[in-house]
Amino acid sequence: MKKIFLFIAIITVASTKFSLAQSKTDKALNQVLSAYFDLKNALATDKQDLAAEKAKTLMVTVDAVPHKEFPSDQHKLWMEQAALIKAKATELATAKDIKVQRKAFEGISYPMIKTLRSIKFNTSTVYVQHCPMAKASWLNEKESIENPYYGSMMFECGDVAETIKAK
Structure with a gap:
């Protein structure tokens, strides 16, 4: 009988620790998503300097994700996608032309989309949107279109x- 109670206690502690770790990573990933939305909104409203700032913030939030707590397949995916996101965010942050920033944003959007589809961490509904003129997609927190690839022009x-429904 004592062994059964001990076993149940161990399972309870282990599952609680896993759910707390999972919620910590979900929170960090949602902060990455929020930083991504801020960057998308800056580009959609033609704010080049703000976009550069938001790209730097995105890099910081990507670095803050406690990725070692992911299961191995998710960890591998995150490490690959995070490297792509950070490389393009660096490119975007240092670009002197908004067209170059927008092209770099495309290189951020696809890893973000892939990560969100694979890990499913979003706490609210997210929309994958596509511009046929730019031949590129992005994530949006709103269903209404806010095109970061053309801004006020389109x-x-x-x-x-x-x-992508909330988790």
């Missing part, structure tokens, strides 16, 4: 390609 160009 703010509403695009469509919702996919809806």
